[in-house]
Amino acid sequence: MRKILASVILAALLLSAAPAVIAQTATPAPGAGDVLQTTGAMGNLNTFTSLANQAGLGDALNTGGPYTILAPSDDAFNKMPPGTLSALSNDTPRLQAVMRNHVIPGRYTANQLLDSKQITTIDGRTIQVVPRQGSVKVGDAFLTREDTPAGNNVIHVIDNVLIPS
Numbered sequence: 001m002r003k004i005l006a007s008v009i010l011a012a013l014l015l016s017a018a019p020a021v022i023a024q025t026a027t028p029a030p031g032a033g034d035v036l037q038t039t040g041a042m043g044n045l046n047t048f049t050s051l052a053n054q055a056g057l058g059d060a061l062n063t064g065g066p067y068t069i070l071a072p073s074d075d076a077f078n079k080m081p082p083g084t085l086s087a088l089s090n091d092t093p094r095l096q097a098v099m100r101n102h103v104i105p106g107r108y109t110a111n112q113l114l115d116s117k118q119i120t121t122i123d124g125r126t127i128q129v130v131p132r133q134g135s136v137k138v139g140d141a142f143l144t145r146e147d148t149p150a151g152n153n154v155i156h157v158i159d160n161v162l163i164p165s
Contacts (some may be wrong), residue, residue, distance in 0.1 A: 066107035
């Protein structure tokens with residue numbers, strides 16, 4: 001009888017710990033190898049993560065690189081003119097061009113971006129980098145969160161969407 005009771009108590013303890021273990025493995029911490037899992041876990045990059053998945057960038061970001069990702073925040077996407085985000089979501093070639101405009105070959109910290117003065121996207125577009133107001137300005141956007149690692153890549157959160165001309 002004692003063995004049965006001990007087995008039941010042990011099973012109950014193991015089952016009560018299972019949700020905590022599952023919760024710990026469900027969301028990767030920033031710095032994990034998968035770029036879009038990392039951006040998704042950051043909390044303010046949900047739109048970027050969704051659009052990058054829709055544009056098919058996930059595999060390229062995780063198998064190539066290293067890359068520097070300039071990820072517009074959810075607020076940056078919300079600042080776009082009404083209807084722009086919806087139109088972008090429905091135009092796959094344009095969406096891919098916009099999302100690829102936020103990916104830079106090479107791993108650049110914020111300080112390294114400043115030193116470079118300009119960067120080139122994976123599509124060959126050149127973006128100017130300048131110090132402004134105590135921050136780093138990349139094109140029309142400021143870095144609002146810098147140097148989040150994701151495997152051999154680095155993510156910088158920016159406050160505007162960089163639309164290619």
